[in-house]
Amino acid sequence: MRPFEYVSPNTRTQxxxxxxxxxxxxxxxxxxxxxxxxxxDDVVAPKRLINIKGIxxxxxxxxxxxxxxxxxxxxxxxxxxxATVRRNYPALAEALPEAASPQIRNLATxxxxxxxxxxxxYFRNGFGLLPKNExxxxxxxxxxxxxxxxxxxxxxxxxVSPSTLVPILIAYGAKIRLEGPKGxxxxxxxxxxxxxxxxxxxxxxxxxxxxxxxxxxxxxxxxRAAHYEIRQKEVFDWPLAVAGVALRxxxxxxxxxxxxxxYVAPVPWPSPEAEQALMGQPINxxxxxxxxxxxxxxxxxxSHNAYKVQLARxxxxxxxxxxxxxxxx
Amino acid sequence: xxxxxxxxxxxxxxxxxxxxSRREFLKISGISVAVPLVAGPxxxxxxxxxxxxxxxxxxxxxxxxxxxxxxxxxEPRITLLDALRDQFELTGAKRVCDRAECGxxxxxxxxxxxxxxxxxxIEAQHKAITTVESLMRxxxxxxxxxxxxDNDASQCGFCTPGFVVACKALLDKYPHPTPEDxxxxxxxxxxxxxxxxxxxxxxxxxxxxxx
Numbered sequence: 001m002r003p004f005e006y007v008s009p010n011t012r013t014q015x016x017x018x019x020x021x022x023x024x025x026x027x028x029x030x031x032x033x034x035x036x037x038x039x040x041d042d043v044v045a046p047k048r049l050i051n052i053k054g055i056x057x058x059x060x061x062x063x064x065x066x067x068x069x070x071x072x073x074x075x076x077x078x079x080x081x082x083a084t085v086r087r088n089y090p091a092l093a094e095a096l097p098e099a100a101s102p103q104i105r106n107l108a109t110x111x112x113x114x115x116x117x118x119x120x121x122y123f124r125n126g127f128g129l130l131p132k133n134e135x136x137x138x139x140x141x142x143x144x145x146x147x148x149x150x151x152x153x154x155x156x157x158x159x160v161s162p163s164t165l166v167p168i169l170i171a172y173g174a175k176i177r178l179e180g181p182k183g184x185x186x187x188x189x190x191x192x193x194x195x196x197x198x199x200x201x202x203x204x205x206x207x208x209x210x211x212x213x214x215x216x217x218x219x220x221x222x223x224r225a226a227h228y229e230i231r232q233k234e235v236f237d238w239p240l241a242v243a244g245v246a247l248r249x250x251x252x253x254x255x256x257x258x259x260x261x262x263y264v265a266p267v268p269w270p271s272p273e274a275e276q277a278l279m280g281q282p283i284n285x286x287x288x289x290x291x292x293x294x295x296x297x298x299x300x301x302x303s304h305n306a307y308k309v310q311l312a313r314x315x316x317x318x319x320x321x322x323x324x325x326x327x328x329x
Numbered sequence: 330x331x332x333x334x335x336x337x338x339x340x341x342x343x344x345x346x347x348x349x350s351r352r353e354f355l356k357i358s359g360i361s362v363a364v365p366l367v368a369g370p371x372x373x374x375x376x377x378x379x380x381x382x383x384x385x386x387x388x389x390x391x392x393x394x395x396x397x398x399x400x401x402x403x404e405p406r407i408t409l410l411d412a413l414r415d416q417f418e419l420t421g422a423k424r425v426c427d428r429a430e431c432g433x434x435x436x437x438x439x440x441x442x443x444x445x446x447x448x449x450x451i452e453a454q455h456k457a458i459t460t461v462e463s464l465m466r467x468x469x470x471x472x473x474x475x476x477x478x479d480n481d482a483s484q485c486g487f488c489t490p491g492f493v494v495a496c497k498a499l500l501d502k503y504p505h506p507t508p509e510d511x512x513x514x515x516x517x518x519x520x521x522x523x524x525x526x527x528x529x530x531x532x533x534x535x536x537x538x539x540x
Contacts (some may be wrong), residue, residue, distance in 0.1 A: 005384045007380055014378055015382055029449075033444075101516045101517025103435055103443050177454075236517060282394075
């Protein structure tokens with residue numbers, strides 16, 4: 001790891017003023033489980049590390065009429081043990097203990113989970129987010145792409161968005177709150193993720209001097225939700241496909257649906273096609289299958305990841321059925 | 330290229346790393362003896378308030394490890410794991426992957442298991458750090474350690490200290506763990522010899538007898 005200077009501010013405004021107006025010079029240290037690995041591998045080499053864990057009002061959770069507020073520095077471990085999450089957002093409660101390992105969950109924060117960088121091995125080995133060789137040839141498109149994107153991969157970005165929690169958070173209708181020198185911003189969580197078109201662009205709508213402050217999940221007492229992921233290993237593995245589903249029912253038919261896939265595209269991938277397919281329908285094996293087919297109709301696998309299309313379909317079908325049955329697998 | 334260029338020392342090889350080299354620092358500071366370079370924090374203004382900036386050189390740090398106080402002068406980039414092993418000779422936590430994956434460096438931070446490689450030492454100050462060294466008391470193995478011996482839960486033994494600490498954390502949280510608790514609770518530790526069956530038996534033994 002290269003040397004850096006370290007500062008631990010106590011307030012948001014201090015942290016924001018310590019960050020630079022461009023990427024590269026300063027990095028925010030929250031849980032650090034991803035950042036330190038990137039620094040050890042020299043993928044990221046900040047001159048200044050800003051530990052934000054001393055900012056007390058970014059920690060912890062609270063509830064009000066708007067919903068459930070999760071401070072960006074709340075660890076995944078604390079969130080997994082939180083009684084409100086278990087009671088009101090059971091599908092999130094199911095996703096949390098599947099994320100990484102206990103040792104990581106005790107350090108890793110929700111804000112960091114949203115801001116973690118892609119696991120693409122080209123990126124992790126210093127070839128950049130949109131990896132090219134010296135002649136300008138794209139490396140992932142015809143290279144080692146078995147874990148790469150099958151949707152949203154028309155541009156140079158072939159990596160997949162790495163958070164396993166984001167699909168179910170988006171399905172629940174979560175919003176993200178940011179703060180920077182120009183004030184606060186709030187928008188639906190799915191808009192936080194963008195597909196970069198040029199090297200140097202980030203995969204998040206986060207300015208270099210902004211910090212993630214909070215995630216807000218609206219009340220979900222009338223929602224039937226489920227999280228489903230497919231992995232090679234039973235535990236502590238990056239998934240091959242993730243699905244987050246939230247259904248609102250009228251009688252036994254779907255009144256509205258929010259369906260989001262993970263690990264299929266450079267961003268979390270909401271599927272209006274699948275949502276449309278379920279509208280007004282009862283949930284059974286056939287309707288779930290039709291929705292899953294609809295979600296993957298536009299999939300364009302790369303040279304080595306056609307298998308992911310079927311995995312994504314299966315993850316989605318199972319998540320829909322699980323949501324309809326009350327979230328019990 | 331001048332002939333002597335290739336003999337010049339790569340700044341990356343400097344023990345101080347490529348930032349401010351020791352030589353440069355001596356030039357700047359005018360200190361003429363090679364004492365360990367320790368600088369107090371620099372104070373800068375951020376949002377109108379003073380904040381302390383530490384490093385990139387060595388800064389004084391204090392730790393509470395296994396109930397004892399430890400002091401060292403370390404660069405901010407030193408991980409908790411490297412501080413434990415290289416500064417305090419607490420070599421129970423092992424440096425294997427150094428990438429928050431294998432679990433061999435597991436220690437307790439305020440009684441919760443964490444990877445010591447995934448945390449900077451400077452952040453671990455003022456926290457209660459517990460390493461595997463603290464488990465044995467008065468020459469007697471901790472019940473989890475004894476259970477590892479009784480159930481042949483080690484082969485090469487390199488992952489064992491991390492596993493023992495992870496098992497302690499698991500049993501502290503779930504005194505009578507279900508197979509699901511064990512599966513998730515120990516998912517952050519890897520054993521390349523594959524002694525998982527023995528480790529599961531060791532946990533069952535402690536869960537039955539109580540730790």
